[in-house]
Amino acid sequence: SNTLPLRTTRSTCPYCGVGCGVLIDSVSERIVGVRGDPDHPANRGRLCTKGSTLHHTADPAVAAQVRLLQPMRRDRRGSAPQPLRWDQALDWAANRLAEIVCRHGPDAVGFYISGQLLTEDYYVFNKLAKGLLGTNNIDTNSRLCMSSAVAAYKLTLGADAPPACYADIDHAHCLFIAGSNTAWAHPVLFRRIETAKARRPEMRIIVADPRRTDTASLADLYLPLQPGTDVMLFHGLLHIMLTEGWVDSTYIEQHTTGFTELRQLVQSYTPAAVAQVCGLSPDNLYTAARWFAGVPDGKPATSLPSAQRLPTLSLYCQGLNQSSSGTDKNACLINLHLACGQIGRPGAGPFSLTGQPNAMGGREVGGLANLLSAHRDLSNPAHRAEMAALWQLLPGTDLPALPGKTAVEMFEAAADGQIKALWIACTNPAQSMPDQATVRRALQRAELVIVQEAFATSATCDWADLLLPATTWGEKEGTVTNSERCISRVRAAVPPPRAADGTGPRHDWRIVVDLARRLEQRLPRRSHGTLFPYDNPQAIWNEHRESTRGRDLDITGLSYTILETAPQQWPFPEGRSTGTPRLYEDGRFPTADGRARFVASPYRPPAEDRSARYPYAMTTGRLRDQWHGMSRTGTLGTLFGHIPEPQLWMHPQDMAESGLKPGQLVRVQSARGSLVLPAHPSHELHRRQCFVPMHWGSEHIGGRSDEGTALAGVNGLTTSAFCPQAKQPELKHTAVRIDPV
Template structure:
């Protein structure tokens, strides 16, 4: 990324680096808004001990002293680290070194356990190493791209733009999406398979059985480079077309069409993400995909391979240096005595972990039962991201010491911290990251640390030295850590491990600072990196051959029943990132989707007499039979969004909202501890829930110049969601309290607002307040849901010149014509849906023509899929043929 910094050390401009081979200068909407989200507001500026400001020396001493005490009394397994894919590789490296080589426990796990561990386990079983075989170019050079459980248009938007461009240049390229939901990604697809959630193993085992029956297996490749095919083929044989179609709940015609396409296409990439990984059978799902590629030789060459799309910026970097509890550093194994010797000798450490540590779900279970007595959480928010939220809360509440390193002053997890340590954030952090295609990139610190913040690696080293580990942590810069890490990748390697960075071991500080993006391995035989792996048919298994793995279809653990009849799926929205601690700071990114929702199929909505924006409560069976659940605290309350792209009997909710910005919107309480027995990855795509309509006497929207304390909102409103708007804050709310009391409470809370104006009607109560002649608060309360265009309110908030006509229109909720453009679609250029619909109806017949007229879709491109959907819906004389009809027509012809 290229940036400009002014004399005051502030970023003034940024753009994508046109020479970076991953994005070639393209930025998604989140990246393009980094200037807006990189402010110091909301930052943790100094160490905090028991809620009070402390010095660094005091905070570090208290962390080190308590850790030493607990280790002395209860052993090294009584403490743990829970780290994050937001850390840089150098941060990860020293955290892993401290825990496994000096404390002597493997109790360091990462939130990457929640997104990538099933993919990791599958690669290790098949290839002998966590080695992604593909590169991004393969997504452009393939003839058939299969996207499984991935809404890449929203979750990997820059990569998706490369795919869009490739398909535009090569119309013969076929794209298939496999997902229970029809998402924005499906707009690019030639075929969409809306399979039943959790049925992926059946689908791909059936594909392998079909390939064998059609005699299209690559026997030469199988014989030369693989082992175990016979047992796998025997296991897959019962999966007939009929059986697979029934299990996946799709038609046999759809299934056959997909199977034929795979079998008849030479270059195939199957890219998969959270829809595959976040499952109790995620590892088997990934291996069932890999099996099909091995059986057809569609791996290790251009445009081919099974490709896991990483869920975080540095999930792979963390895997490289041992951030997972079941591995040593640099892809070495804890249970391998030679590997343990290599690592301990290289580190010259006093000990080395000999057993796997606790994976994320088990880690918090052991905090809950008191076996783990101290946890240090770095750059992640498990109260929002981990399943079984109430259990996580109980665990952290019981824990003797909770240390949290973060760059924000408040999130749901920080509420439980005994000690909070301020860490640097983007634009300050300095080190490296590794992306999905094994590409290491240099992230350079641009600005000085905010407040008293320190780099994570620096904090870890300070604690290590305070614990008495005087050697091993005397790093002066990230380049020194990188040099040690790359040296360990070559230790006793001799080609046995794919992660080999030996060509980068001796970089000077200047060379490290100038490091260009490069894909590992980077060694003597590949000094400029390696695009794709296994082109020579050599794998990292003991035999050197890839392993076919028997995979079994197993149903998700949280199954629906009469009392809990709906499957809950989860995922991201287009403009938000994880738990919104940064992207949630700006109206630029909240305007596309400004509150959580529950997507419901129209027939399900009709059966429950639900309409758009009705509130529903969601509950799960484990609310009733787990002692740690408090029904009120665990309640999830979401507004309905009727969505024809849902399968009937299934609902979808986004993951981003939490107790920091909503009354009851964090959905992780609905998921149990169910996780994959091999990878430990939780099942975050399949909960069994029931829905119940909830009504209140009053619904409203409050626009206010200043932020209101969330705890205060809990007193006022039974339901609320907060969201930033351009000139203040927006609160959606619902309540049974009388509007008169709400206004009285606000007046007591906001005494500096010196002029209050009210208008009361049959169906609408309106209030606005001035502060020294400036419009500072606007509120609407109604017996039913109301929608107000934030851009209209922004034109009045903070204004000293509100006319009597504007005030009359405001109190009667009658915006000027210019503020009736509807829901925002293009965040970059603030183009609303009504404006786009009008342009379509008056002649714009393509995404490109909409871009020329309105500019929408011409910057980050994240809204292109939505524009495509709108074109299909509103284009005059447009006849839409559904996919099942098209398949039927093809069969007839």
């Protein structure tokens, strides 16, 4: 027979933070199928619609339409980019970057990278910015995804580490799902929740979300809180727990600090006050507090030790994170876990879900403007010295101490002319950042825009002076960490596509290393030899491992060889043979005194509240079958079967009162711009709320800002107001008005 052999490659899905394992079937150089990996702990063979259609997105016919295959350069903005050889492109980029650094200093450069990159890619980007150039201006789209979770974990528990794991779903007696449409955003995890509920119908599920989502349909208790009022709700629950004697005084006394201040603060968060602000009934608040505290039915309402409590697991996501009080929302939910001793036991703990496949890996290597490798702090001189030594910088060479510009700040600084060069990799800020008018001014004004990207369809490519084609899923090797701290290998099943002249995309880590070595020849030396001596991702991984020695996320024992056999959860220090499913089981936390800390922050309303002029609260979010800006999912017709076009959802009665018919075009207007969309009635929404999916950009939706700038989808309307601690923007709340066109 002349049939070519079928090859199977074990890897992971590149979409969401569940981190499902996939088996990629390929024949010759073509991916022909994708199956769920039955041996991967995250999914045990399951895949959602997005994951199970991955092979179609890798079809060569699709790739020919959407992939960037050659480096390209524009002489000036707006002109057609012309192909050039890799060495020419890299030399040109190195010359331009070095010139800008020499003229304006390293802080004139900003790196905006991505939670879709692999850990090894992230590591070399971070080392290039902080180690070689000496700037902390490196941030990522993970800033829009989980920086509030990071800030709150550090504030309360002492380290950026989700303490629970997926298996806790099978042990929890109460699941508190807040600001997360798990059914759509983390579908395989939701299947696990459904299975657990079917097996143990007595497990109680509470869903707190302004939208009555598919996730809420599984809830025993649905709390339709007013948008942005989560802190009010959490303080209200603690108030009830205190009044009823449901807190765990022993746990509070032995393992925490700061409770006196918090107890005082929540005194005024009475059920009546909270019910009024959140739009909830006092009875439902009482039920939620009792279930959360884990007080078994029929038990007297006295202080129960945690060992006798039914375990409660919280799952939360962008509804808490994407907020101008995101850190407070996260921290005040963690307060409840600490107050009831609902942490460090099977089925108990706060558990933030990551949106992207490798936002966690980025956090681990310190790839954000305010972090240093392996959960070290920029502001700590000893931590900087440790990294300078590990990177073998010349004696006396310090790493930059002041935090760099975070996502929103970086584009504002470029719009103001402070940042002159932007190097953007694997992300599409010209669609996904809030307040697009500012982002586009930034891209226009920057002297140099380098876009390192797999897809030519990314809107940001239009602003690039230099386009560097990158490999993508199915072609790359490295590692990712999913929401439960589980590290998996990502593997290449096929080589990258090639352009007619034989050139083709390069791996992200390779592009960084190739360009960094050129920069080393053009900039003052910061090390004796090259800082980038890597020939493969494994060499980068091994350096990253070493940087974690003795840290809370120590993975010194986790070699590629061990990862060949199975994914593993960190920490995994040298000498251990298994990972760590659950943290803080001994009640000790990685703070100076070993105790967790309560956070006593008062409730603050959203930055841009509804008003007579803008009477609706607009939320943006994911659809079930699309991913981010649709560069991959948008190539498949079948994925539009669920929701075929951009649209706005609003309450049927609001539509009726405005005289709107289903499908009628409306103008949605915020303080920054407007969009025209069809309006559809939805019983998911409550009065004076609306929802617009985040996936469509300017190619799909016509929009104008007040200045007449063409805008990119819904983020032409959203606000860049951000959480003061986490700097995460408030993508979940924009005040808008809705008028018939």
